[in-house]
Amino acid sequence: MDQSLTPWEPPLAGTELDHLVGALERLRATFRWKADGLAASELHATIPSSSLTIGGLLKHLALVEDMTFSVKLTGANFEDPWSILNGDASDDWEFTSSRDDSPEDLYAYWDTAVTRSRTRLVAALKSGGLDQEAHIASKAGVHASLRRLVFDLVEEYGRHTGHADLLREAIDGRVGEDPPPGWQPQS
Numbered sequence: 001m002d003q004s005l006t007p008w009e010p011p012l013a014g015t016e017l018d019h020l021v022g023a024l025e026r027l028r029a030t031f032r033w034k035a036d037g038l039a040a041s042e043l044h045a046t047i048p049s050s051s052l053t054i055g056g057l058l059k060h061l062a063l064v065e066d067m068t069f070s071v072k073l074t075g076a077n078f079e080d081p082w083s084i085l086n087g088d089a090s091d092d093w094e095f096t097s098s099r100d101d102s103p104e105d106l107y108a109y110w111d112t113a114v115t116r117s118r119t120r121l122v123a124a125l126k127s128g129g130l131d132q133e134a135h136i137a138s139k140a141g142v143h144a145s146l147r148r149l150v151f152d153l154v155e156e157y158g159r160h161t162g163h164a165d166l167l168r169e170a171i172d173g174r175v176g177e178d179p180p181p182g183w184q185p186q187s
Contacts, residue, residue, distance in 0.1 A: 005181035017130060020150055021121070026178065027157035028114060031061065033179035034164035035110070037186045040103050042171050054167050056095035057160050058106045062113035063094045068153050069120035073146065075135035081109065107187045121150070 003009065008029030010022025035043075035054050043055035063082055070076040078085045084093065098106060124132065130147035137143040168174045 006178070008179065017125070020130070020147070020154070024150060024154050024157065027154060027161055029179055029183075030177070031057075031157055031161045031164055032110070032185055033176075033183055034161065034168045034174065035107075038103065038171065043103055043106060044099055045167065045171055047167060047170050050163075052095070052163055052167065053098065054164055054171075055098040055101065055103075055106050057164055057167075058110045059094040059098040059101065061157070061160060062109035064153065064156055065110075065113040065117040068149050069117045069124070072136040072144070072149055073120065073124060073134045103187060107185075111185070 008026045010026055011018050014022070035058055038054060040055075043058070044053050046053055063085075066078065066082055071078060077083070101109075124146055128146070130145060130150070132146050133143040134146055134149055135143070136149075165175070
């Protein structure tokens with residue numbers, strides 16, 4: 001298949017870095033496809049067994065993107081719209097506050113956070129590769145590597161893409177493992 005129609009597909013043969021970043025990009029694309037094109041009522045829809053919403057997941061993953069490649073990687077403080085988290089925000093702030101956000105804002109949070117993350121990751125890889133120490137460290141002073149941060153983000157997306165899969169199927173029946181060839185975000 002033409003790779004230009006499925007740019008999120010990891011290479012069949014490549015380096016560790018190619019596969020790691022490729023897996024992250026495929027999960028990002030699949031999550032965004034699952035979240036795409038929804039109205040406010042659909043972004044805030046729940047299923048009976050959970051309070052999770054696709055809107056909450058968009059905002060949460062936008063926050064995680066920025067946390068991973070700024071706070072954890074460099075030690076920077078959160079910038080807006082996350083600066084509230086430099087204070088005393090609740091652990092589920094992004095999930096509960098997403099109900100007050102418009103669809104345009106929710107999609108923009110995620111889209112711009114991912115763009116920032118891609119830029120920061122490329123810069124970090126150029127300056128020190130996957131083995132470089134990140135700012136975040138254990139209580140014993142052991143610093144995470146950039147590799148660990150990227151793996152953690154892959155895990156986070158794996159978990160929440162599964163949630164989005166179930167939520168989207170309940171909303172309008174959209175199912176599938178990957179976006180269809182040629183897909184582009186609509187919202």
